[in-house]
Amino acid sequence: MTSSGPDGKARVTVFMRPGCHLCDVAREVVSAVCADLGESFEEIDIDSDPQLLAAYGEEIPVTLVDGRRHDFWRVDPQRLRTALLGG
Incomplete structure (x- = not known):
């Protein structure tokens, strides 16, 4: 049901930490958008x-799409959808 990028990995990566409320919100947004589009994500x-x-400690959650930095702190569902659709 999910699809991966050309290298077989999830197209969306979310760098996060346990107990982070912004990470919990980001997980919900990423999960919903990826489910709608049949994409996969990893945490x-x-x-x-x-x-x-050291790289992401002050900016989590940080979201990558196809290995490129996409967002940090908050994930805009429409912006994520557009990125995954190639826009």
Whole structure:
């Protein structure tokens, strides 16, 4: 039911951490948009990787689409939808 990018990975990546209320909201938005479009997403806990923590610790959640930075702090559902549709 979900599709992946050309390399077989999820098209959307969300860098987050447990207990983050903005991350919970982002998860809901990303999950809904990806479900509507038949896309997949993955969540990565930045606390488990010192490099990710250094890179994204102040901006989580951070969303990537096709490996490119898309949003941070908040995810706009229409903007995400447009990016996934190639707009």
